[in-house]
Amino acid sequence: xxxxxxxxxxxxxxMGQEVTMRCQPILGxxxxxxxxxxxxxxxxxxxxxxxxxxxxDSGMPKDRFSAEMPDATLATLKIQPSExxxxxxxxxxxxxxxxxxxxxxxxxxxxx
Amino acid sequence: xxxVTQPDIHITVSEGASLELRCxxxxxxxxxxxxxxxxxxxxxxxxxxxxxxxTLVQGIKGFEAEFKRSQSSFNLRKPSVHWSDAAEYFxxxxxxxxxxxxxxxxxxxxx
Numbered sequence: 001x002x003x004x005x006x007x008x009x010x011x012x013x014x015m016g017q018e019v020t021m022r023c024q025p026i027l028g029x030x031x032x033x034x035x036x037x038x039x040x041x042x043x044x045x046x047x048x049x050x051x052x053x054x055x056x057d058s059g060m061p062k063d064r065f066s067a068e069m070p071d072a073t074l075a076t077l078k079i080q081p082s083e084x085x086x087x088x089x090x091x092x093x094x095x096x097x098x099x100x101x102x103x104x105x106x107x108x109x110x111x112x
Numbered sequence: 113x114x115x116v117t118q119p120d121i122h123i124t125v126s127e128g129a130s131l132e133l134r135c136x137x138x139x140x141x142x143x144x145x146x147x148x149x150x151x152x153x154x155x156x157x158x159x160x161x162x163x164x165x166x167t168l169v170q171g172i173k174g175f176e177a178e179f180k181r182s183q184s185s186f187n188l189r190k191p192s193v194h195w196s197d198a199a200e201y202f203x204x205x206x207x208x209x210x211x212x213x214x215x216x217x218x219x220x221x222x223x
Contacts, residue, residue, distance in 0.1 A: 101158070
């Protein structure tokens with residue numbers, strides 16, 4: 001049963017530290033999304049890749065966030081430096097098209 | 113402004129009762145419409161989607177949704193709720209590259 005995997009599942013860090021979240025999309029999927037979920041803002045789209053190229057990252061704070069796909073089996077989301085307001089659950093999703101997305105279990109980030 | 117609204121933050125129904133979760137959108141044209149379910153500590157699972165054609169869409173787990181263009185609505189329904197349906201439900205819309213989710217409706221199922 002193919003699934004999107006995300007690591008780590010939980011991360012606690014201190015303000016100012018770099019955080020790297022990883023996502024392994026389902027093999028063969030050519031679209032990858034990063035979302036952030038918080039109680040206040042709900043689910044927000046941060047970035048969207050197709051065939052490893054970023055198509056839309058307008059939802060991502062550019063000064064501290066970066067998203068990449070070094071290869072077809074790995075997507076990364078980095079925060080440097082991290083701030084307490086970045087505390088959230090970060091979801092990765094992949095699909096053959098934007099209309100069908102399979103979500104990973106999420107990375108729960110707490111920045112102290 | 114483009115938006116997705118789920119008017120009900122929390123709904124409680126008895127097991128076996130029918131369910132309707134509301135979703136309204138505000139877009140210039142008909143977007144693609146989705147319903148997702150999220151269990152605690154889990155990611156989102158797609159229940160069903162509407163792109164075009166028949167306005168009554170069947171999904172997994174016995175759910176269905178009806179698209180009503182005149183009301184800009186895409187309400188989710190289930191005729192008989194099971195205890196395992198307790199979760200958070202998200203309506204989502206996609207228009208061009210813009211994907212937006214509603215705030216979610218938490219469903220509690222009473223025995």
